[in-house]
Amino acid sequence: MPGKSGRRSGCPVSVSLELFGDRWSLLIVRDMMVRGFRTFGEFRESGEGIATNILADRLRKLQHAGIVVAEVEETDARRLNYRLTEKGIDLAPVLLEMLIWAARHEETSAPCALIEQIEKNREGFLAEVRRRWKERDPAPIMPRFTQ
Amino acid sequence: MPGKSGRRSGCPVSVSLELFGDRWSLLIVRDMMVRGFRTFGEFRESGEGIATNILADRLRKLQHAGIVVAEVEETDARRLNYRLTEKGIDLAPVLLEMLIWAARHEETSAPCALIEQIEKNREGFLAEVRRRWKERDPAPIMPRFTQ
DNA sequence: AAAGTTTACTTGCACTTTGCAACCTACCCC
């Protein structure tokens, strides 16, 4: 949905930050992308403890931005399946660089071996993320990093 | 400054978002990185219209996170020069991917030719950003994208 | 040296966003 008025500026970085520059949006994208989460309940129990009103708000905004789509599950009409769009899966490089940066400069629970492996093979990792998305493969590609 | 308690989780993405997951922090980093801005006044008039209390707060937090350092200018003691640390300049790939994503999926003021050129030569662009930082070259590497 | 300007803030206040708990309403299963 381009052509929005009311933008702070036309700088792409600024535009990005207006869409997902907060503490939660990219975590939801991460869960969809690498952990295969699809439902409200999965995101809610994702480990970081997001409040349900914030979660509902972010899912709404991500849908409005065209990053996520929701579809009703055919076996259970209560259940919504949230899924990344192509625009959403294209955020993979952003998340990957954030992961590499934090693993290098902050103390995280990500095992060094895993990070090293990903860093050496960025393109392969991104290709695998994209393949899983395309084939709707719900298997998580990365563990949960519980602290 | 690793070893902080009170983290939501040990996931590197979550850790990153706790440090710079807001609408302003990365814009300040962008201004330092690609426009050569150094002083409070330059950030204030950067185009997006940040409030001065927020700017002061973000500069403080970025310093506390070790992403930015401040040093008094020798010619004018009023003037503080804010500068990225190595940890800060290492955010370049994150910003670059955000720039590419938004240029591809949103309507921005970035000229297509420029984006295409950068996308084809990511490593060269990152090397140039890093060179300018290392040599304290204040020449902006990218224009201001005024809308 | 008095007056004005610039720089980097701080303060006050209205407004918005967030976090937490509780509640609500379909929908499924038995």
Add this chain to the structure above:
DNA sequence: GGGGTAGGTTGCAAAGTGCAAGTAAACTTT
């Protein structure tokens, strides 16, 4: 049709944000 589950909404207190104004120190001009 009763109980549990999924995906929310609502209310309220606390925190964060945006804007205008003010401040203190360091220069600059007269």
